[in-house]
Amino acid sequence: MSKRIAGPEIERLIQLLAKVPGLGPRSARRAALHLIKKKDQLLGPLAGAMADARDKVRVCSTCGNVDTADPCMICTDPKRDAAMIIVVEDVSDLWALERAGAMNARYHVLGGVLSPLDGIGPDQLTIKQLVDRVSEGGVSEVVLAVNATVEGQTTAHYLTDQLAHMEVKITRLAHGVPVGGELDYLDEGTLAAALKSRTIF
Template identity: 65%
Template sequence: MVGPEIERLIQLLSRLPGLGPRSARRAALRLVERRETLLIPLAGALAEAAARVRACSVCGNFDTIDPCAICADPRRDDSLLCVVEDVAGLWAMERTGSFKGRYAVLGGLLSALDGIGPEDLGIARLVERAGDGRVGEVILATPATVEGQTTAHYIAERLARCGVSVTGLAHGVPVGGELDHLDDGTITAALRARRRF
């Protein structure tokens, strides 16, 4: 029904979160129909992002500079370190505007079934960073899932020898909930009511 170029576009779009085959087909059609105002600028933005965006060597956030804008910001509180599963979690925390500390992006969660261990997540580097004398509190903002809580407990145990306060987000974040899917008010309330691990 369509040429191979459009079919490839549809297949690639359907891999994005929230887009199934039908939504991807509609998006591809809109892009092709609006070639000058949507397709060409999008292609340029994608090419530029592919060439310039990289992971921050300090926290793991995505940016075009290294260290990222958050790590380079002297107004951030060095004594607060928030541990998140992925960049989506970091962006969700930043979206609220209620956290002014530093971040550590794990890049995943511990999962024996998937073969993901502490060395795959850089937890040793996190422990080293937390014990550098500048950090006073580590906030474990992992998802309220089995893997998220397992990861949080493992990190809390590893941080016990660092002399830092270890807290977690308060209840209010639904069990099984992902930070990226929560509204700003829920994240802000959970951050303010964090508890000792």
């Protein structure tokens, strides 16, 4: 049994921080200590920002993004191409694609991937909502931007089957050599995917 190193309030802060992805117990202790040392500059404003997020953040009923409005800013942006829906596993993937700024489309967040071993089937994801969105019309392309994992590819195949009867083009992200990547450092799966997805130069 480990010794208690601080009061219950500090211990609770450490325990809560340790639940954040990417922060283990040691990192949580360091983060808590830093926040406490900078109580006025960081801890107070952070507590306020977290309270605001708790009270104001909503999940978009159209696409599944998180925002302070429902529908979210992306869904209500008239400059977005409503004929294209990019399907992602999670909101973090949506944000990553937005940072890249490569497409000016709408999104659909699945909320995960199919994984029978973990008890995640089609009913646990927003697949039906995606099919409903496409069946309403006005969508000409669905881009499957799921991860290149076994579960991601299984989900992509399932989605393709669900949308097969509709007049919509289904595409997926290319897989292969990253920009600035050196062949010697890439794994065999990435190299094989790059060769299969080769394009005319």
